Amino acid sequence: MKLSVKSDYAARAVLWLSRHYQDGTARKVEEMGIAQGIPPKYLVQILIELKSKQIVKSVRGKEGGYLLARPPAEITLGDVIRAVEGEIFDSSAMTDPHCPTELRDGWRRVQRAVNEAADSLTFQQLLESSVEKEKMYYI
Amino acid sequence: MKLSVKSDYAARAVLWLSRHYQDGTARKVEEMGIAQGIPPKYLVQILIELKSKQIVKSVRGKEGGYLLARPPAEITLGDVIRAVEGEIFDSSAMTDPHCPTELRDGWRRVQRAVNEAADSLTFQQLLESSVEKEKMYYI
DNA sequence: GTCGCTTTTAACCGAGAGTTTCACGCGGCG
DNA sequence: CGCCGCGTGAAACTCTCGGTTAAAAGCGAC
Numbered sequence A, B: 001m002k003l004s005v006k007s008d009y010a011a012r013a014v015l016w017l018s019r020h021y022q023d024g025t026a027r028k029v030e031e032m033g034i035a036q037g038i039p040p041k042y043l044v045q046i047l048i049e050l051k052s053k054q055i056v057k058s059v060r061g062k063e064g065g066y067l068l069a070r071p072p073a074e075i076t077l078g079d080v081i082r083a084v085e086g087e088i089f090d091s092s093a094m095t096d097p098h099c100p101t102e103l104r105d106g107w108r109r110v111q112r113a114v115n116e117a118a119d120s121l122t123f124q125q126l127l128e129s130s131v132e133k134e135k136m137y138y139i
Numbered sequence C: 001g002t003c004g005c006t007t008t009t010a011a012c013c014g015a016g017a018g019t020t021t022c023a024c025g026c027g028g029c030g
Numbered sequence D: 001c002g003c004c005g006c007g008t009g010a011a012a013c014t015c016t017c018g019g020t021t022a023a024a025a026g027c028g029a030c
Helices: A005-019 A029-036 A040-052 A077-084 A101-119 A123-138 B005-019 B029-036 B040-052 B077-084 B101-119 B123-138
Strands: A056-059 A065-068 B056-059 B065-068
Touching (some): A005 A040, A005 A065, A005 A077, A005 A123, A005 B101, A040 A056, A040 A077, A101 B005, A101 B101, A123 B101, B005 B029, B005 B123, B029 B040, B040 B077, B077 B101
Antiparallel strands (some): A056 A065
16 A cells, blocks of 8 residues: 555645745746646646635746645645545445445554544645754754 | 455455364365355466465365465454555555655655555454454443 | 737656555464 | 375466656747
8 A cells, every 4th residue: 555656746735835835936847747747738737626626726827826825724735635545544345345344444444544534634744844843943 | 546356356265264263174265255256267266376375275086176275363454455456555656766755755654654564464363353243232 | 010028738658656466485383 | 095175386367556658729920
């Protein structure tokens, strides 16, 4: 069970946009891609999916680019993952009739756990966790 | 993020062996495969991995087969998944230096959540959850 | 209007992992 | 010794992921 790079890329992009959320100005895909080590041509696809799920907005033309559709505090890690991947923690077991129901309940239980964990983590918190760390250095 | 069928198969196999744990007699892989809807030839490979992780034992020769290496109460869902897949919830983000540390901490957090969920679920509990359900019918 | 900059969309492709099957060697029980 | 079922490696097959290409279209400036 491994997380796709796509989800990681998406999260990086949103986190990066979160850092620039204050100024309310759009950022170009290319800039974002280079800054975060993401192939820009690939990043485009991801951003489009994020846009269709109302997580980011876009403006066209010169001085165009992307920006968050809502404040970082209202975007959770779960939102982003679900946007690019379907349901977090999918499994063929969920639909396979051969899978015993007891086991399916088990899978659902860990599924719920990962969902709760991902949904209780906003990008605002991620930002603050970084400044939290900087404070540590002052001690 | 999706669970491989392999993990599902492994869990089904262990659950099935758990049901027959009492009699302490070995069960053939063919029987198990057919009963659980798992390609027997594939199941063999899975069982070998489970055996190398001390989750099941095997006996050879006629009347040979597989049985649990320890009671169902001492086998967790996490044990089984880790046996056939490496670490549960792996991600390239964990090692990629381009991934911001704040985000990496986020990933680790959900990783911990899924690990705890999987480790706190023993096959004994899964078995009991099924009889639990039968009791529901008596109401 | 049109030129240059950007996003948007769809189609495409290579690589690699996951799944499944095959063939054959080996080990123990009767 | 002979049978039966585990043990193991490798071949074939499928499918998704990661990434690229190219064309279409919106927006602003001149």
